[in-house]
Amino acid sequence: MLVLGIESSCDECSIALVADGKEILSQVIATQIEIHRRFSGVVPEIASRTHTEWILPVYRRALAESAVTPADIDGIAVTSRPGLSGSLIVGLSFAKGLAASLDKPFVATDHILAHLYAPRLVQEIEYPFIGLLVSGGHTLICRMDGIDELTVLGTTIDDACGEAFDKIAKYFGFGYPGGVVIDRLARKGDSRAAKFPDPTLHKGEHRYDVSYSGLKTAVINQLDQFWNEGFEKTPENIAASFERAAVDMLVRRLLLAVDDTGIHTVVAGGGVAANSYLRQALNKRTDLDVRFPPAELCTDNAAMVAGLGYHYLSSGVRSDWAANVSARVSRFRRPYP
Ligand code: KG4
Ligand code: ZN
Numbered sequence: 001m002l003v004l005g006i007e008s009s010c011d012e013c014s015i016a017l018v019a020d021g022k023e024i025l026s027q028v029i030a031t032q033i034e035i036h037r038r039f040s041g042v043v044p045e046i047a048s049r050t051h052t053e054w055i056l057p058v059y060r061r062a063l064a065e066s067a068v069t070p071a072d073i074d075g076i077a078v079t080s081r082p083g084l085s086g087s088l089i090v091g092l093s094f095a096k097g098l099a100a101s102l103d104k105p106f107v108a109t110d111h112i113l114a115h116l117y118a119p120r121l122v123q124e125i126e127y128p129f130i131g132l133l134v135s136g137g138h139t140l141i142c143r144m145d146g147i148d149e150l151t152v153l154g155t156t157i158d159d160a161c162g163e164a165f166d167k168i169a170k171y172f173g174f175g176y177p178g179g180v181v182i183d184r185l186a187r188k189g190d191s192r193a194a195k196f197p198d199p200t201l202h203k204g205e206h207r208y209d210v211s212y213s214g215l216k217t218a219v220i221n222q223l224d225q226f227w228n229e230g231f232e233k234t235p236e237n238i239a240a241s242f243e244r245a246a247v248d249m250l251v252r253r254l255l256l257a258v259d260d261t262g263i264h265t266v267v268a269g270g271g272v273a274a275n276s277y278l279r280q281a282l283n284k285r286t287d288l289d290v291r292f293p294p295a296e297l298c299t300d301n302a303a304m305v306a307g308l309g310y311h312y313l314s315s316g317v318r319s320d321w322a323a324n325v326s327a328r329v330s331r332f333r334r335p336y337p
């Protein structure tokens with residue numbers, strides 16, 4: 001079954017053609033990084049307008065690169081939640097138009113579930129597993145018992161993990177996009193230069209939850225307090241020390257979840273899953289079976305949407321023509337039904 005996937009939830013305009021939920025025939029990812037660079041962050045209004053300009057050429061190129069004709073497409077999968085509303089609307093409307101004109105079914109899918117599906121495009125993974133989704137908008141430690149059977153274990157109580165990378169990079173003027181730049185700087189720095197505290201969360205919060213606002217304040221406003229003598233305050237050392245604190249915090253919670261559930265397979269996803277230090281920290285653990293998608297499938301991409309969509313479409317699930325977008329998904333918050 002050939003599924004065309006559409007991803008436009010943030011600033012990547014992507015369309016992919018995927019056979020049977022795993023074979024990527026083509027994928028085009030048009031990133032708006034250059035457009036948003038001068039604002040040091042994604043501007044929602046500009047993102048949606050750019051999707052409107054780009055989506056048809058992206059579609060045409062995805063077809064051309066795969067030598068697939070529109071008539072070969074069996075169904076369409078599109079991200080409809082969560083994300084920037086205006087951006088999501090462009091993708092969803094395009095999906096509906098295409099489905100109507102080709103007389104093919106379409107299914108609106110969840111971006112978080114798509115990220116957690118991404119590694120399955122390149123390898124077999126058995127359920128259950130512990131999912132670690134870390135991106136610019138989400139930070140989630142969860143238990144997965146099927147493609148859409150997600151139980152939230154931990155989440156952030158304030159900023160998302162990738163958002164912390166982006167904010168630190170913006171404050172220090174390291175460059176854009178923040179996560180990528182900090183990763184690159186940190187490789188040349190010494191992570192022992194500063195020792196930031198692991199936040200102690202208060203009542204009502206869960207033992208797998210993380211918090212990034214305290215770390216952000218410590219790095220931005222209290223750097224002297226946590227800086228160790230003998231280290232120069234270079235961008236490289238700041239990046240490395242921050243990165244270590246941000247990632248170690250996640251890894252500690254993740255290991256608690258592994259111990260408590262007895263599930264040793266960990267599947268990572270989202271932009272921060274491309275981070276070298278996180279990969280290194282998890283890959284060196286011999287007690288875990290860690291699956292990372294290749295870097296290009298960590299950040300937003302349509303192949304993961306088509307892959308996930310295949311499982312719905314092939315079992316007869318279709319979305320209604322009145323399907324709409326939603327910016328947030330409350331069901332990923334606890335309590336989870
Ligand atoms: O999954 P994604 O492309 O979009 C969202 O759904 O948010 O993730 C983007 C996020 C950004 O915050 C970016 O700074 C971060 O992922 N990111 C990284 C790296 N590459 C991207 N963070 C740390 N290290 C990286 N190598
Ligand atoms: Zn994403």
